[in-house]
Amino acid sequence: MKLSKVRLVGFRSHHSTEVLLQDYTCIIGRNDCGKSAFLRALRLLLDPRVRPTEEDLSKIAPLQAEACIEAEFTDVPATWPIGIDSVLKLRRRVAGTPLQWEVQGMVAVEPELRKMAVGQATKGGIEKSETISADIKAELGAMPAGTLKPDQWVALYNSIDAKGLVAKELDWGPVPDTTITNLFQVVFLAADSKAEDEIGGSKSAFDDLGGMLIREAAKSNHEIAAKTAELQVLLNALVEKDEEGKWAYSPLNKMEEILKSEISLFDKDISLVHQSTAPSLGDHRFGMTLDVEDPYVKGIGNMGHGLRRSLIFAMLRTFVRMPEIVASLNEEAPLDGAIAAPEPFKLFLIEEPELYLHPQAERVRMLELQELATKPHTQVVLCTHSAFFVDLQEHRSIVRFTRDNRSKTEVFGWAGTNLTPGEKAWLLTVRYFDGGATAMLFADCAVLCEGATEKLCVPKLASALALYNPAFEIVDCNGADHIETYQKVLESLHVPYVIWIDGDEDKPEAKLVANNRITQWKALRTAIGVIVVNRHDWEDAAGMPHAGREKPLKSWTKFVANGDACTAPLENAIRAVYERQDLDMRTP
Structure with a gap:
């Protein structure tokens, strides 16, 4: 389901x-x-x-x-x-x-x-x-006397x-x-919960999740099922009326009589319709009180926020394992003729799961939540400001909210065709080798570049030109071949972007490849996309000799460590990037 x-x-x-x-759905977007x-x-x-x-x-x-x-x-x-x-x-x-x-x-x-x-x-x-x-x-003519219960x-x-x-x-x-x-169970982990709210009360995350753990363990117990059914019959009988409209449990008749007399003191023409409802026991809604102590401190409310979040995730991991635990320890066979209660749908809502977590914990929490979401009748929806909880490979799980100029919320999800197997494989590689790559989805503008040189040097150069904007994210695409994959993701989630690419004008074969790529990118882009093209390459624009694999280091040494001034061609490109204006520096 x-x-x-x-x-x-x-x-x-x-x-x-x-x-x-x-x-598993991850909702991202700016504040508010x-x-x-x-x-x-x-x-x-x-x-x-x-x-x-x-x-x-x-x-x-x-x-x-x-x-x-x-x-x-x-x-x-x-x-x-x-x-x-x-x-x-x-x-x-x-x-x-x-x-x-x-x-x-x-x-x-x-x-x-x-x-x-x-x-x-x-x-x-x-x-x-x-x-x-x-x-x-006519069919309803012979209704029972008195007020009918639901x-x-x-x-x-x-x-x-x-x-x-x-x-x-x-x-x-x-x-x-x-x-x-009876049909739905919701666990909500709020970003602004106080300790006393998290660890106690009928709506706390600990109580809700703890109750679900106990229910998973107890729902197949025959003795509990039989006793629950027996007690439900007794409770139902408690609030039934006889043919004369009298309650089976006499104190309810007296209570109704007193209520009527009290009402009539000031409102004589008001009739009382009173219907008692028995509690429903079939879903075994338990609660749980959870507290911890160490040799120096007692009470989770007196311990750190991170520990409380850690306990929540420990309970989530336990919940994932409960079916196999019950199956291995519960040897009872199903009751003959027993009607199984509908399995509730379980929804986990989490605000900012990254709160109070170390980077090492952040890296694994998304995988834990994704595993939780694979369980039957279970779903996870979270909102986050952390790139660690965004899975580019599962691009359809990402939803981006925007609210420009304090107006209404706009929603952007994956609208295009599925990524190719090769594109998915690349994004999986990115997840393991560059965990911050998804930061581009949180930016005001993503700048897609061929390699690491721009990422190392452009922020410093832009600052010197009074153009730097921290909301711009410089993205190392590890080669021009991968830029289109990132472009598809950014277009679908409506994140503004700039593609900054070498024109390779001095290399006939490379120039043809670059021309074809630029044509393809222009065909894919909408109004949110900008393309900036160097005449030849970075070294040409920066006035540097070709450095091969040492280009990032030598560029960083020149512009960041030594503080050399920006060349005119490079300044033109950087201005176009930060002003989000198309620029093609190739010879017409």
Whole structure:
């Protein structure tokens, strides 16, 4: 099962955005571009414990009434009670309606019957409806006395539906929050969590993740399953009413009587409709308290932020291993005829996973999260400012948010054709030998160069010319052959870039190759791309003799160590790069 698409309308800076997700999705972008808001929206959609606030609404008034979070899931199991043909479309209204969750499916045309299908109907609503057919009203005529509880309404709906009396259409219909609670589990690791929030409370990352670990260990235990079913029957009986409309548990009758009398003191014409709901035990939602100490310090709240993050990742790694642990230690055979509860979908939302991590830890955390995302019914979505969590090889997992001039959030994901096997192999090589190569995706402008010489010398020369901009990233592409691969990535994620290339005018064969490359790059680029072409090569522009493999060192010695002035051709090229203007210094 996979969360494949999310659409936000009127949610903070998200005017109307659509994001395509992978099993592991990395969201990048400048500060305050809507990344954290997107994670919050996912949490609001799938975690009923979290409620929307006024701050979640866009300040654009016309959008507020339409504000919603909508998601599409694919490969939905047949055991799930919601979804059509393995596809589930789920929506949560952020404001303006009491029915906050809706699911797309074949639902009753009649509004009161829609409410009945989710246990929210009333006898008065059914009786007063002028559009419910006489056949349905006749079928419902012998309803039990008293106020009906939700499961009774659902049973009545199922009975008339089974007889083909309900006219249906494909539309959005309400879904109870208990269904969301039973089908989804969300772990949210916030960037600004305080120690006491992280280690305690019903919404803490430790408690949520710890509960999931225990559930994974306990869900196949026959004794727990049997006792849970037995207790569920007792709890359901506790809140049932008899034919006279009286509660089976007498204190509830007294409680209702007292409530009615208290209400009547000031509001005599108000009737009380009271319906108790038994807790659902089938999903075994455990909690966990986790604390640590060493010989000198007690309590994780008194220890470093890095340790808390390290514990979270240790729990994530343990979660990955739980299925094999349970399989190796649990020798019980499945119960005959037992109906397995639907496996919940697990979503891990992580803000800035790089926080408080050493570089060595950063290098492996992405691999750990990618492994976590391969587990069934499991997905990871994170936002980051670290290049270590961006996998260029898995280019479709990268989503870039922008918000120019403090306006609405824009979303850019991979829009082109897949990279070739050779291009993927090169990006895999880059990941292992140049872990900072993905830094270009965080830049205001990426400057794609053939080798290391420009990366070593250009920042110093640009500073001397009062052109230097730290938001520009000089990228060593390790040869002109690889520039197109980087260009494809930058174009798809809408990162502005400059290609700075040698024209090789003095070498006939090399000149032909350079001309063909430049023609190809021009065909691929859009308005965000600029191309700067030297007349011949770097040495020619810099006024240096050819140095072969020693070019980077000799150039660095000349311009950085010795501080030599920039030549006119090199200055022209550097100005074109930092001013993002096309320049071709070859002879026309």
